Amino acid sequence: MMQGLPLLSLAIWVPIVAGVAVLFTGGDRNAQAARVVALTGAVLGFAVTVPLYTGFDLQRVGFQFGELRPWIEAFNINYHLGIDGISLLLILLNSFTTILVVAAAWEAIKTRVAQYMASFLVLSGLMNGVFSALDAMLFYVFFEATLIPMFIIIGVWGGPNRVYAAMKFFLYTLLGSLLSLVALIVLYNVAGGSFAFIDLYRTQLPMILQVFVFIAFFMAFAVKVPMWPVHTWLPDAHVEAPTGGSVVLAAIMLKLGGYGFLRLSLPIVPDASLYLAPVVIGLSLIAVVYIGLVALVQTDMKKLIAYSSISHMGFVTLGIFLFNAQGVEGAVIQMISHGFVSGALFLCVGVLYDRMHSRQIADYGGVANRMPVFAALFMLFAMANAGLPGTSGFVGEFLVIMGAVKVNFWFAFAAAITLIFGAAYTLWMYKRVMFGAVANDHVAELKDINIREFLILGVLALLTLVMGVWPQPFAEVLHVSVSELLAHVSYSKLPVQ
Secondary structure, X not given: OEOOEOHHHHHHHHHHHHHHHHHOOOHHHHHHHXXXXXXXXXXXXXXXXXXXXXXXXXXXXXXXXXXXXXXXXXXXXXXXXXXXXXXXXXXXXXXXXHHHHHXXXXXXXXXXXXXXXXXXXXXXXXXXHHHHEOEHHHHHHHHHHOHHHHHHHHHHHOOOXXXXXXXXXXXXXXXXXXXXXXXXXXXXXXXXXXXXXXXXXXXXXXXXXXXXHHHHXXXXXXXXXXXXXXXXXXXXXXXXXOHHHHHHHHHHHOHHHHHHHHHHHHHHOHHHHHHOHHHHHHHHHHHHHHHHHHHHOXXXXXXXXXXXXXXXXXXXXXXXXXXXXXXXXXXXXXXXXXXXXXXXXXXXXXXXXXXXXXXXXXXXXXXXXXXXXXXXXXXXXXXHHOOOOOOHHXXXXXXXXXXXXXXXXXXXXXXHHHHHHHHHHHHHHHHHXXXXXXXXXXXXXXXXXXXXXXXXXXXXXXXXXXXXXXXXXXXXXXXXXXXXXXXXXXXXXXXXX
């Protein structure tokens, strides 16, 4: 709470209420009103999160802006909210991305406009609930509820195979989470009838029970990241989803998995996390290297960026399970950077798709001749995706590699290889789409981005550069929270040294 305002509740419920309000604007008969109400709701949703950053105490240990109210008293389940530095950055990223998604759909979505906008606003509020929940059952409810709006977004506004992609997304992520519910019930009984994170963190569990709980959480969060080999739902979901769906899926929803590892797995079952770290590191390195090679052979721009996301998220899980400050901070910074860069790349593909109605690389060529401003912005995001120093894409990956060096040189070596693959598949795609002679009449008729598109991509370009050149405002928020987390997990037992 700040000056009597329940800021976290506002961050959750302002976008949800705005989403409901959008539904009452009259649908497609009054689509412009739906757009205006949605954008207003998205801006207000972001505005109420800004005081979380300005009022955040960088030196304070523990959770801040706490709210506690009874919810289901029979089972001691509470509406308990609070944030640390890790969740703060993700809430800001989520609320900011919602504004961009609503603005990007201003002209692209022409049917069921109100329902489309409402889905994203409700999804934004639910994801803020995940990032601020301090009660395990409240966390689980928000975590599962996020599936519903995204299922609708893919299934209603997606491509030709949207129903298949939506069902695959829903079933993978739902089934992955069911075992974690069993683990939470077990923890509830062991912790003396409490779902509060602080009580679960203090509970001492025998090793065999820790391993079971870790595996249960791992099933939920690995699918969401997604880690190899449970990643196959993501390319299908990205290819079929509308542009806004792909942006939110890559920029925010994948982060729910990484956040879950940091908020539940490491502090609740630290010994099992340390014991099984080599397995997670191995799967992360496979994702980083193998999926990078898979991205090289893609012919669809969206699918290439989707595989790129899996590879880059491999850096996140690698950094988390290195159990040192560079690795964990690098993982969180990589999540934020990936939100900017992957979101921007999907928006760029959306700009081309709106004009050409094709995502196939072979249908393009010489676009820079017709869209020079767009080509310049696309180049910046391509360089950031390849990890160019001076962009946000470099900061997180560099920190994770430095953290990996402290644990095992070969882990760092394998992770660094992906920088080469990242440059290869990103720049090769850019070269084939943007350079050369104008490929056909459709490309010849292209017009450069308008003011609205320029503002959306320009803001992301600015953030990508600022974070790359001056990461301190992002990193300083994390220091105390990461140090507290690592203090809870013993360094001395690290099995991979």
